[in-house]
Amino acid sequence: MTNIASREAIWLALSQIPPGKVVTYGELARMANLPRAARLAGTVLKQLPENSQLPWHRVINAQGKLSLPASTPAGKEQARRLTAEGVIISAGKVSLAQFGWLR
DNA sequence: AGCGTGACACGAC
DNA sequence: GGTCGTGCCACGC
Numbered sequence: 001m002t003n004i005a006s007r008e009a010i011w012l013a014l015s016q017i018p019p020g021k022v023v024t025y026g027e028l029a030r031m032a033n034l035p036r037a038a039r040l041a042g043t044v045l046k047q048l049p050e051n052s053q054l055p056w057h058r059v060i061n062a063q064g065k066l067s068l069p070a071s072t073p074a075g076k077e078q079a080r081r082l083t084a085e086g087v088i089i090s091a092g093k094v095s096l097a098q099f100g101w102l103r
Numbered sequence: 104a105g106c107g108t109g110a111c112a113c114g115a116c
Numbered sequence: 117g118g119t120c121g122t123g124c125c126a127c128g129c
Contacts, residue, residue, distance in 0.1 A: 003126060025111050029125090038111040040125045046110055059110075067110040074110085 006034055010044045017058045020085045021098050024062045042067070057081040064093045 013031035017023055023031070026038040034040065045056050057078040061067045068075035070092060079089055088095040 036124050042110040043126065062112055
């Protein structure tokens with residue numbers, strides 16, 4: 001599996017996440033057939049272009065929290081988009097109802 | 104080739 | 117509930 005094919009697999013998996021649901025980095029990697037590439041998922045998301053249509057905001061860490069600092073613009077944007085989709089966030093954590101889609 | 108780094112995960116304490 | 121250590125994949129120097 002080449003490095004770029006892995007990135008593409010992540011992109012594809014990312015595009016499959018429906019609005020109102022969230023997945024963890026590890027789950028995203030599994031969806032992309034890269035069971036142990038949770039870290040890669042993070043680096044790929046980080047390098048996504050601004051203009052991307054992919055739902056990068058639906059990816060959170062295994063503790064149910066947003067990995068982006070709430071102090072940063074991107075962090076606020078992620079929270080804003082999620083709540084706009086009906087995802088309930090309290091104290092930086094996502095409610096279990098929409099967590100763990102595909103499991 | 105070696106070593107450090109990161110939007111991570113998981114099992115032990 | 118926390119913190120720590122290890123394992124992971126890919127990059128960059």
